[in-house]
Amino acid sequence: MDELERMIAEWKIQYGEDNIYDLTPQLEGDDWAEFKNTRIICRKPARRDLSRLAKGLTGDSLTALQNLVYDCLLYPSREVIDRMLAVKPGLVISLGNALQDLAGITTDFLPRKL
Numbered sequence: 382m383d384e385l386e387r388m389i390a391e392w393k394i395q396y397g398e399d400n401i402y403d404l405t406p407q408l409e410g411d412d413w414a415e416f417k418n419t420r421i422i423c424r425k426p427a428r429r430d431l432s433r434l435a436k437g438l439t440g441d442s443l444t445a446l447q448n449l450v451y452d453c454l455l456y457p458s459r460e461v462i463d464r465m466l467a468v469k470p471g472l473v474i475s476l477g478n479a480l481q482d483l484a485g486i487t488t489d490f491l492p493r494k495l
Contacts, residue, residue, distance in 0.1 A: 385420070385422075385456065388422075388455075388456065389401060389422060392422070392424065392455055396424045396425075399425075400424050400425040401422065401423075401424055401425075401455070402422070402423055402424075402425065402483060403420055403421070403422055404421045404422070404423050404476060404479050404480075405419070405420045405421050406421070406472065406475065406476075412468050412469075413468065413469075415464070416461075416464075416465055416468075419457060419461065419465070420456065420457075421454070421456070421457070421462070421476070422454075422455045422456040423450075423453040423454055423455060423476075423480060423483075424453050424455055425453070425480075425483045425484060426449060426452070426453050426480050426481070426483065426484040430449060430452045430453060430484075431484055431486070433445075433448060433449070433452065434446070434448070434449045434477075434481075443473060443474070446473050446474060446476075446477030447466075447473045447477075449477050449480055449481075450462065450473055450476045450477055450480065453480055
């Protein structure tokens with residue numbers, strides 16, 4: 382078992398078996414060469430993370446999403462994510478949306494009159 386897989390096993394114990402996710406993006410283009418094999422491992426957002434996100438969205442929504450990503454990020458380091466965001470700043474929106482999906486924020490409901 383390599384080091385990352387050992388860390389994932391520990392995070393599953395710490396945060397729960399069903400709360401650890403690989404959010405590795407599909408990277409294309411020469412500007413992504415540095416990150417070609419970079420895995421992004423996050424935990425599912427908790428209520429406190431969603432509360433912080435909701436408060437932050439009343440101000441700078443990009444900063445609020447970046448805080449959500451950093452709050453839930455387990456691997457790699459923030460410095461690696463910062464370098465990725467320097468290449469593609471919109472990646473924070475995609476990562477934030479993926480985390481929101483995990484938390485159920487984007488769940489659709491079908492209202493019907495009774």
